[in-house]
Amino acid sequence: MSYSNSRRPRSGGHYNANRRSYGAKRKRPTKTIDPARFVMPAKNKETEEYQPKHKFTDFALNNLLHDNLSKKGYVNPSPIQDKTIPAGIEGRDVIGIAGTGTGKTAAFALPVLHKLMFDKNNRALVIAPTRELAEQIEAECKSLASGSGLFGALLIGGTNIMPQLRALKHRPNIIIGTPGRIKDHIDRGSLNLHNFNLVVLDEVDRMLDMGFVDDVRFILDCTAQSRQMFFFSATMEPRVQGLINGFVQDPKIVTIQSNRASDNVHQDVIRYRDNQHRLDQLHDLLAKDDVNKVIVFDETQRSVERLGQVLSERGFSSDAIHGGKTQGQRQRALRRFKNNEINILVATDVASRGIDISDITHVINFTAPQEYEDYIHRVGRAGRAGRSGYAYTFITH
Numbered sequence: 588m589s590y591s592n593s594r595r596p597r598s599g600g601h602y603n604a605n606r607r608s609y610g611a612k613r614k615r616p617t618k619t620i621d622p623a624r625f626v627m628p629a630k631n632k633e634t635e636e637y638q639p640k641h642k643f644t645d646f647a648l649n650n651l652l653h654d655n656l657s658k659k660g661y662v663n664p665s666p667i668q669d670k671t672i673p674a675g676i677e678g679r680d681v682i683g684i685a686g687t688g689t690g691k692t693a694a695f696a697l698p699v700l701h702k703l704m705f706d707k708n709n710r711a712l713v714i715a716p717t718r719e720l721a722e723q724i725e726a727e728c729k730s731l732a733s734g735s736g737l738f739g740a741l742l743i744g745g746t747n748i749m750p751q752l753r754a755l756k757h758r759p760n761i762i763i764g765t766p767g768r769i770k771d772h773i774d775r776g777s778l779n780l781h782n783f784n785l786v787v788l789d790e791v792d793r794m795l796d797m798g799f800v801d802d803v804r805f806i807l808d809c810t811a812q813s814r815q816m817f818f819f820s821a822t823m824e825p826r827v828q829g830l831i832n833g834f835v836q837d838p839k840i841v842t843i844q845s846n847r848a849s850d851n852v853h854q855d856v857i858r859y860r861d862n863q864h865r866l867d868q869l870h871d872l873l874a875k876d877d878v879n880k881v882i883v884f885d886e887t888q889r890s891v892e893r894l895g896q897v898l899s900e901r902g903f904s905s906d907a908i909h910g911g912k913t914q915g916q917r918q919r920a921l922r923r924f925k926n927n928e929i930n931i932l933v934a935t936d937v938a939s940r941g942i943d944i945s946d947i948t949h950v951i952n953f954t955a956p957q958e959y960e961d962y963i964h965r966v967g968r969a970g971r972a973g974r975s976g977y978a979y980t981f982i983t984h
Contacts, residue, residue: 619955620957620959624959624962625854625955625962625982626855629851629853639663639666639669641672642663643664647676648676648701649700649704649735651735652697652701652732655730664690664693665690666689666843667683667694668690668693670841672694675695675699675815679815679837679838679839680815680835680836680839681817681841682818682831682841683695683817683818683819683820684823684842685819685843688943688967688968688970691819692727692943695789696727696731699711699761700737702785702815703737703761703785709784710762710782710784711762711786711787712780712810713761713762714789715763715765715789716789716799717937718745719917720790721763721765722741722743722918728761738757739759739763740759741754742769743768743914744765744914745913751777762778766799766802767802770806773805773809783810783811784811784814785814787816787817787818788803788816791820792827793821795827796958800830816835818831824960852970852975852976853976853977854966854977854979854980855977855979856981856982857980857982869953870901872979877948878948879930879948879949880930880946880947880948881948882932882942882947882965882968883898883931883932884935884951884952884953885933886935886954887909887935891907891909892909894907898931898933905929905930906924906932907920908921908934908935924944936961936964936965945971945974947969947971949977949978950965950977950979951978951981952980953981954981955980955981962980965978
């Protein structure tokens with residue numbers, strides 16, 4: 588990657604009672620969350636509007652970055668950007684505790700890109716837990732650094748490795764990728780990280796959830812001894828703290844809405860008797876006129892695939908993403924969702940990471956998450972960019 592210069596039909600209207608149901612027995616969660624934590628009215632944000640200390644023009648960034656920010660219409664930074672960008676520019680290690688939709692990508696991308704433009708000997712590595720999130724970060728970096736001449740490589744699984752090998756031969760200024768594929772390149776000798784002195788880990792908690800802790804430690808040990816670190820996580824659990832502690836010195840720690848869901852998302856529960864009752868209630872909810880753009884979360888790849896098929900058979904404009912789909916299939920589904928070719932996306936937690944779409948109106952937990960941190964991540968898909976959103980979680984009577 589070089590950093591140089593339809594409205595969907597209202598669906599669900601032709602449901603036939605003889606169509607496929609959703610009555611198969613499902614695996615129950617091994618953990619439960621108090622349902623009361625799924626109920627919270629949206630707060631009135633007008634009285635607590637964040638007043639940033641800086642404007643983007645106040646940051647000591649490369650002029651090209653300022654030009655690109657201006658073209659994008661960015662004036663005031665979000666809280667995480669306002670509080671971390673100055674420390675990142677100064678060269679301090681940064682720990683940001685912030686959920687989805689808070690602007691954390693630009694919070695690390697701007698200081699990193701600034702340093703790459705300031706000194707072409709600098710090299711940056713950005714590690715993300717999923718392919719979708721890595722692609723989202725790449726797109727944001729390309730937009731912010733447009734016209735800079737910086738060159739990057741995207742290293743993710745599920746895609747042809749040959750273009751990645753060719754890109755690595757050009758000594759990219761920035762590498763963005765997932766832990767497994769980055770380690771693959773290190774093991775095969777196509778990637779040497781000894782001079783990569785700017786290192787970012789995004790969604791650290793999710794990387795640990797996915798079992799990447801050993802790969803992440805291995806990768807970090809391969810980077811330059813003198814380096815600047817950026818860690819971003821939705822929570823600061825002991826296991827996250829344990830990973831971070833060994834790699835930071837005197838970090839700037841910023842916490843934004845830790846351990847709670849977005850304030851502008853109205854949260855409630857929907858109770859059901861059995862699986863058929865749950866599906867019928869989901870159908871009725873999705874058919875409402877004000878339900879415009881929805882992510883429906885389910886538990887496993889198999890259940891997501893099945894639910895997606897059932898919704899399509901009931902006449903809804905939907906698609907499904909999960910780890911069992913090819914990268915091309917997942918990209919196509921996300922593109923259709925973003926472009927309003929479909930208005931319902933059924934997803935697993937892992938596959939949903941990196942979805943950065945600002946106009947999602949509803950998040951529906953068809954199966955309740957087992958960890959509250961997962962709930963925070965899910966709900967964070969709605970109510971972005973100051974919009975109101977809704978989150979509903981199905982629970983048994």
